[in-house]
Amino acid sequence: MKFLRVLVLVPYFLLASFPLFWLGLTSLKSYEDSISNTVKFVPSAEAAAPNSVRFQASFEAYRSLAQPVAGTPNNFYQYLGNSVIVGVVSTLLAVVLGTLCAYGFSRFRIPGSKDWLFFILSTRFLPPLGVVVPVLMMYRSMRLENTHLGLVVLYTGFNLSLAVWLMKGFIDDIPRAFEEAAWMDGYSRLQTFWRVVLPEAATGMAVTAVFCLIAAWNEYGFAMTLNNYEATTVPVYFAGLQGNIKGVPWPQIGAGMVVFVAPIVLFTVLVRRHLLRGVTFGTVKG
Amino acid sequence: MHQGPDRSPLLKWGFVGPALVLLTALNVFPLLFNIYLSFTNTDLSGGVVEGVGMANYTRLLTESRYVDAITTTALFVACSVMAELVLGFVLALALRDRMPGKPLVLTVLLIPMMLCPVVMSLFWNLILNGQYGALNQLLAAVGLPEPAWLTDDDLKLTSILMVDIWMWTPFMMLISLAGLNAIPKHIYEAAEIDRASRWRVFRTITLPLCAPLLGLAVLLRATDALKQFDLVMAITGPNDMTTQTLSARLYQVVFRDYKVGLGAAYGVVILVAVILGATIFVRHIERIKRQQGAQL
Numbered sequence: 001m002k003f004l005r006v007l008v009l010v011p012y013f014l015l016a017s018f019p020l021f022w023l024g025l026t027s028l029k030s031y032e033d034s035i036s037n038t039v040k041f042v043p044s045a046e047a048a049a050p051n052s053v054r055f056q057a058s059f060e061a062y063r064s065l066a067q068p069v070a071g072t073p074n075n076f077y078q079y080l081g082n083s084v085i086v087g088v089v090s091t092l093l094a095v096v097l098g099t100l101c102a103y104g105f106s107r108f109r110i111p112g113s114k115d116w117l118f119f120i121l122s123t124r125f126l127p128p129l130g131v132v133v134p135v136l137m138m139y140r141s142m143r144l145e146n147t148h149l150g151l152v153v154l155y156t157g158f159n160l161s162l163a164v165w166l167m168k169g170f171i172d173d174i175p176r177a178f179e180e181a182a183w184m185d186g187y188s189r190l191q192t193f194w195r196v197v198l199p200e201a202a203t204g205m206a207v208t209a210v211f212c213l214i215a216a217w218n219e220y221g222f223a224m225t226l227n228n229y230e231a232t233t234v235p236v237y238f239a240g241l242q243g244n245i246k247g248v249p250w251p252q253i254g255a256g257m258v259v260f261v262a263p264i265v266l267f268t269v270l271v272r273r274h275l276l277r278g279v280t281f282g283t284v285k286g
Numbered sequence: 287m288h289q290g291p292d293r294s295p296l297l298k299w300g301f302v303g304p305a306l307v308l309l310t311a312l313n314v315f316p317l318l319f320n321i322y323l324s325f326t327n328t329d330l331s332g333g334v335v336e337g338v339g340m341a342n343y344t345r346l347l348t349e350s351r352y353v354d355a356i357t358t359t360a361l362f363v364a365c366s367v368m369a370e371l372v373l374g375f376v377l378a379l380a381l382r383d384r385m386p387g388k389p390l391v392l393t394v395l396l397i398p399m400m401l402c403p404v405v406m407s408l409f410w411n412l413i414l415n416g417q418y419g420a421l422n423q424l425l426a427a428v429g430l431p432e433p434a435w436l437t438d439d440d441l442k443l444t445s446i447l448m449v450d451i452w453m454w455t456p457f458m459m460l461i462s463l464a465g466l467n468a469i470p471k472h473i474y475e476a477a478e479i480d481r482a483s484r485w486r487v488f489r490t491i492t493l494p495l496c497a498p499l500l501g502l503a504v505l506l507r508a509t510d511a512l513k514q515f516d517l518v519m520a521i522t523g524p525n526d527m528t529t530q531t532l533s534a535r536l537y538q539v540v541f542r543d544y545k546v547g548l549g550a551a552y553g554v555v556i557l558v559a560v561i562l563g564a565t566i567f568v569r570h571i572e573r574i575k576r577q578q579g580a581q582l
Contacts, residue, residue, distance in 0.1 A: 018420075132540075133540055
């Protein structure tokens with residue numbers, strides 16, 4: 001049994017982590033080395049022969065992120081800035097609205113609450129491409145096309161269902177006795193929410209925020225179809241480089257991807273205990 | 287349930303109202319608008335908008351690209367979900383027991399599903415490239431043939447599937463692990479006393495007890511795979527005959543041909559498929575919740 005386990009895990013682990021490993025290596029290469037006909041996987045300090053497995057590692061690609069790649073108007077950091085603005089603002093909004101809504105459904109008797117909750121969940125299943133046409137036309141008439149605000153509103157809506165369901169799970173777990181004790185002391189509903197429930201729900205809010213941020217950070221369909229220039233996020237920027245006339249600048253793309261993906265890897269490690277909840281809308285608590 | 291102080295309806299709707307209003311505005315309205323558009327000849331390049339009745343739907347049904355897109359999407363959903371389920375479950379079985387370094391291994395394995403699909407599949411283009419890609423160089427090193435992953439019509443969909451499987455197997459693994467961990471130890475102890483064979487234990491205890499959660503995972507993945515767009519865009523582009531999923535087809539129709547009306551009709555088709563999947567999903571979690579005895 002132990003042998004079988006190793007036989008499954010070791011090859012899969014190597015295969016699954018290879019793209020990440022390769023991404024890191026590519027970001028340290030020169031353009032020629034990145035598309036060399038020999039597999040170059042040993043970084044070295046000095047120049048290596050073209051047919052050697054060694055390559056000269058440098059941080060040149062990271063430095064070049066500050067320069068626009070041929071054919072794009074801005075440098076990488078401007079697109080990263082767009083991703084950060086859209087991601088952070090929409091996440092904050094989704095967590096605030098989601099927490100309020102989840103508290104309401106958790107602690108009040110709301111007529112049709114079950115139907116409302118399933119309506120909220122069902123919005124998450126909507127295919128972006130299925131509603132992108134009307135959204136685009138709405139945005140054109142409201143001049144929200146190509147704006148940060150337009151994406152923020154969409155992402156808030158997109159993440160809200162996840163935020164409500166995750167927060168409902170977390171708030172349901174907070175013992176009601178805490179609130180009842182506060183009422184005895186004469187706290188009002190809002191005071192209880194603010195001073196008793198919110199501190200207890202803080203971890204849940206942080207976890208929810210991470211999942212919302214990742215979803216907004218990774219989104220591509222809406223970001224591409226609603227933006228041509230002003231608020232272009234990193235995924236759209238990279239996808240646009242594909243047809244680059246000078247050949248795809250792999251080391252720069254690799255370096256940009258490392259910068260773009262690193263925070264997500266960090267967040268994944270931070271919320272690893274809550275991953276199960278996050279990907280199942282809080283229905284499986286693990 | 288103790289209702290607490292201040293039971294005014296204003297307060298409770300104040301809590302839930304803003305979210306409900308935003309969700310309605312962003313979902314219900316575009317949905318209805320989309321259905322309306324699908325009965326018109328709206329064109330992104332301008333022109334007079336007129337109702338055209340069912341014309342978009344009849345056109346869609348007679349388009350061979352439509353049938354191809356449905357076939358491609360169905361094939362993609364079936365292959366990716368099945369492969370991810372089997373692989374994910376096998377990995378979960380292997381990772382089930384305690385072993386040194388397990389938290390680290392688990393975390394590394396889970397990373398791909400958190401990363402940006404379009405960005406990571408763009409990078410896969412470098413790995414899969416026929417001439418200088420790392421995969422073919424490895425295959426050549428062990429004397430295997432070097433297929434043209436990205437340009438051979440017979441292999442493009444396989445390449446996209448490979449990336450999807452890389453990305454989403456961890457999801458199946460994670461949920462399978464939860465299912466396995468939830469099986470009470472004493473059931474296995476009882477089976478041991480009965481001297482049940484390993485295979486019998488697996489077939490009569492492990493698999494059936496994991497099934498509800500695996501069903502949940504399959505439904506989540508399937509509704510997601512139905513919308514497949516990002517990987518197709520990054521690996522072959524939206525207008526490739528062999529990999530054009532419904533979402534890619536819709537993109538092509540609306541944003542390259544400017545036929546909004548027809549695109550909206552495609553949107554309705556995708557919606558119906560997703561709603562079917564989502565309805566089953568909702569029923570399923572209701573059942574799971576009932577089994578767990580939790581209140582919704």
